[in-house]
Amino acid sequence: xxxxxxxxxxxxxxxxxxxxxxxxxxxxxxxxxxxxxxxxxxxxxxxxxxxxxxxxxxxxxxxxxxxxxxxxxxxxxxxxxxxxxxxxxxxxxxxxxxxxxxxxxxxxxxxxxxxxxxxxxxxxxxxxxxxxxx
Numbered sequence: 001x002x003x004x005x006x007x008x009x010x011x012x013x014x015x016x017x018x019x020x021x022x023x024x025x026x027x028x029x030x031x032x033x034x035x036x037x038x039x040x041x042x043x044x045x046x047x048x049x050x051x052x053x054x055x056x057x058x059x060x061x062x063x064x065x066x067x068x069x070x071x072x073x074x075x076x077x078x079x080x081x082x083x084x085x086x087x088x089x090x091x092x093x094x095x096x097x098x099x100x101x102x103x104x105x106x107x108x109x110x111x112x113x114x115x116x117x118x119x120x121x122x123x124x125x126x127x128x129x130x131x132x133x134x
Contacts, residue, residue: 024047025044035103039087044065047069052070070123
């Protein structure tokens, strides 16, 4: 398991500078145009450090999206999926069939969900990817 985490970290987890709200908003607008027919653009979107059990959250009433700082450094296609997922909640608040239909146009939905599941698994077990001494 540790070898897999190490390989994934080396391949994907490059630490870019965190995007500010303006850059995140432009990114969300672009994703909305490309995958949601221009719908679901948030009024506000930004990074937060107080989400340790979720990758992100949305408040449809305020049209706001908060992204966990733990996403920073993950592959762009994973962060794009999370942004799209939260924008879909601005259109359809529940995880019903209509919600999941909104995400079918994004080609990396399944792979991004699997990546996040693996990252959560590793984080909950304190796996760092560092080789253990035998």
